[in-house]
Amino acid sequence: MLPNEKSSPMQKTKSVAQFFNDITDTFLDLYQSQYINFGYWENSIYDVAEAQEALVKKFGDFSLLKKDLDLIDLGFGTGEQDLFYYRQYQCKSILGLNISEHQIALANKKLEMSPKLKQVIKFCYGDATKLNEVQSDPVDRILALESAQLFPNKKAFLKGSWDKLKKGGYLCLAEPIFNHADVFNPEHYISIKKEIPSTLRRSNYFNSLLHEQLLFFLEKEQQDQSSKEQNSIFYRDYLNLFEMQGFKVDAVEDISKQVLPFYEVFKRPVLERIKNINNEETYFLIYWLAIIYFRYGSFLQGHAGYYLIRLKKE
DSSP: OOTTOOOOHHHHHHHHHHHHHHHHHHHHHHHTSSOOSOOOOOTTOOOHHHHHHHHHHHHHHHTTOOTTOEEEEESOTTTHHHHHHHHHHOOSEEEEEESOHHHHHHHHHHHTTOHHHHHHEEEEEOOGGGGGGSOOOOEEEEEEESOGGGOSOHHHHHHHHHHHEEEEEEEEEEEEEESOGGGOOHHHHHHHHHTSOHHHHTOHHHHHHHHHHHHHHTTSOGGGGGOTTOSOOBHHHHHHHHHHHTOEEEEEEEOHHHHTTHHHHHHHHHHHHHTTOOOHHHHHHHHHHHHHHHHHHHHHHHHEEEEEEEEEOO
């Protein structure tokens, strides 16, 4: 799909699912970690897995997780964050929903190791924009850690979350949010493509992957920016949507300084590791992903903030 082509919410959902089916193992290889998030880089943390777990804990504390809560986790990655929520907070039940079949399979393998975990945690397919189709009782918390920015229909996501929450429950988000609408233009596509080595550009397969990922990371085409159901949404509009749905904005915390420098801290160990990769295809894929990732981090620092948002259903 070209940058100026329109795509429906259903097409976007399938596209996101295919992306994570294809690229999750590479992310894990790149991170050398079971988590998939930017990490929380403070207190002299330089290990990727440690920073990523620190972000999960920061988000869990912010979400007021505690013993005996029922929660839904939207976009749980490989399930590692839900294992942490259970260990750290002794949640009563955790329903993890995901549109990536590969990530669901990886997460369920972790549950096979412990019958006790299988009694508390369930990982299954579920679309965050169709929560009313999910068979579950109302819950105390709905969490979206670095996933809501990819939901193609924000209104449907918020409406479904409202309906699934108990009265007094919280919807909690952690995600990068763009500050203004003029950040999307063809120059960003061009500048990133120039950073891809010529050997990578000559490969049709990787060219296709690169093009598709640019659409994800730069939030697709200009036409979508005027749509009410766009993936990307800007800070002031997001707050308005929360209130329109009936949520009370209970707390907002800007942790941009602790999260968005991830690409600077992360870059050295990744590039060192790439030097030791002998398989050419693996080398090109990880190199490509690293370049996109570092460029994306730099792009976010200039145009976005990273926010924790806690919304209450009163």
